[in-house]
Amino acid sequence: MAGRRSLAEIEHDYHEARQRNDSSAVARLRNEEACVVLLTLLGRLASDESSFIHEVALKGGILMAGELRSPRVSADIDATTGQMKRLDDERIVDDLRAAGRDLGVRQRDSTTRTPGGSIVHLSFESRTDRGVAKLEVSVREDLVFSVRDAFFDVSDIGLDTFSLPALAEVEIVSEKIRTLVQRAQPRDLFDLRLQVTDAGWHLDPADLRRAVDAKLSITKHKKWKIGLWRNHLGDIETNWSAVLVEWIEPDRIPDFDETVEVVAWRMRELGLE
Numbered sequence: 001m002a003g004r005r006s007l008a009e010i011e012h013d014y015h016e017a018r019q020r021n022d023s024s025a026v027a028r029l030r031n032e033e034a035c036v037v038l039l040t041l042l043g044r045l046a047s048d049e050s051s052f053i054h055e056v057a058l059k060g061g062i063l064m065a066g067e068l069r070s071p072r073v074s075a076d077i078d079a080t081t082g083q084m085k086r087l088d089d090e091r092i093v094d095d096l097r098a099a100g101r102d103l104g105v106r107q108r109d110s111t112t113r114t115p116g117g118s119i120v121h122l123s124f125e126s127r128t129d130r131g132v133a134k135l136e137v138s139v140r141e142d143l144v145f146s147v148r149d150a151f152f153d154v155s156d157i158g159l160d161t162f163s164l165p166a167l168a169e170v171e172i173v174s175e176k177i178r179t180l181v182q183r184a185q186p187r188d189l190f191d192l193r194l195q196v197t198d199a200g201w202h203l204d205p206a207d208l209r210r211a212v213d214a215k216l217s218i219t220k221h222k223k224w225k226i227g228l229w230r231n232h233l234g235d236i237e238t239n240w241s242a243v244l245v246e247w248i249e250p251d252r253i254p255d256f257d258e259t260v261e262v263v264a265w266r267m268r269e270l271g272l273e
Helices: 007-019 022-048 060-067 090-098 168-182 186-198 205-216 235-246 256-269
Strands: 058-059 075-082 112-114 117-123 130-140 148-152 162-166
Touching: 007 022, 022 060, 022 075, 022 090, 022 130, 022 148, 058 060, 058 168, 058 186, 060 075, 060 148, 060 186, 075 090, 090 130, 117 235, 168 186, 186 235, 186 256, 235 256
Parallel strands: 058 162, 075 130
Antiparallel strands: 058 075, 112 117, 117 130, 148 162
8 A cells, every 4th residue: 555644644635535525535535544543453453462363364455455555445354263263252342442442443333243254343533524444254264274474564654563464375365366256346356466466475376276276165166267257357347447446546546458467467377367
């Protein structure tokens, strides 16, 4: 997330966006505020060895924003325990509230419990008239590869650096490929491009194929087939800029056709195309 703003800078830019009736910028700045708040919480939780955060592995947009400085902001913390291991919901809420007391972090609604995990709905004192975020801990799937430590350099927004457990790089990419196969969300194609190109991750083709097949085994597709990732490209193209502009600065949104071309090239290199 290059060119990140502090909360004070976000507040200033938000009021300017409202004055010029720029609804996309308003939405983007609200999401960016949530992202900064969540990164602040993660840094504080990381410093507390008793926190629940050390018993999960991070993934998703907040990991990309913190570890890879993705241009796409995130208003969610996504994590997993695997092996159907559920954490105590009250403990999670207590840890989050303690870490965000000065930010006014509190539980917004009751925790949503599903067969696949738990979703904690949060609110915080907002400078952009919104102040909502969430944390989702999934439990359904076993991990294919070992958890690693991810390094978050968030010093550009005035926070201390920290490390937290995260999914293996190859597992993150395989989950993103599965998600791209299953739905038509522009952010999935954007994220996949970042993960297989700019991230600089070493991805072993055999390991990736193993992980992709494992992720698809619980879907209707069961295993990988050439071209499967292209299933929803038509719908993604239709909504590409209109959706991404609420999460990414307009000048950081890549061309759709170029993105597809780059991803296709890397998929061929990785033996998936």
